[in-house]
Amino acid sequence: MTTSPTSPLRPVPAVRLRVPTDEDAHAWHAVFDDPDVMEFLGGPAELSTYQELSARQRMHDARYGFCLWTLLDEDGQVVGFTGAQPWPAEKAWGPVGEIEIGWRLGRAHWGRGYATAAAEATVERVRAAGLSEVCAMIDARNSRSVAVAERLGMTLADERTTPAGNTGLRYVLRLAAG
Secondary structure: OEEEOOEEEEEEOOOEEEOOOHHHHHHHHHHHOOOOOOOOOOOOOOHHHHHHHHHHHHHHHHHHOOOEEEEEOOOOOEEEEEEEEEOOOOOOOOOOOOEEEEEEEOHHHOOOOHHHHHHHHHHHHHHHOOOOEEEEEEEOOOHHHHHHHHHOOOEEEEEEEOOOOOEEEEEEEEOOOO
């Protein structure tokens, strides 16, 4: 374990990121099949959702050099995903045209530093890909994700109402050249 540059006293686990494979769709489905994990995302999703998502992420990686990568722990086990992707145009209530970073972990891995470590790795990778700014859309009720965004140094830019009538917080991070 190393220490986090955003919290030098907090040790963070070593994480590895990889472009998602077909098999990762099954792993994501298993890890995220939990009402607590999906509390702010509409509840657990079908396997087909993750199959489509992992295929789309492989296309993003080929096109942009970044995607939602599969997040692996020290033992090579899938614990979730993290990364960046363009905000989809069909979700017009959000920051269309911006690159959103995000993270999602299985419940068993919460509170152990994985989200922060994964988000920091994402920031470094998108900075290396030449991005100058990223955003994160976070449900205002999701205090854990808000804390990760703030540990990254993201600042609250605005609030938006989601189609479900909830408040979405748009955080932004300007990326200095690395």
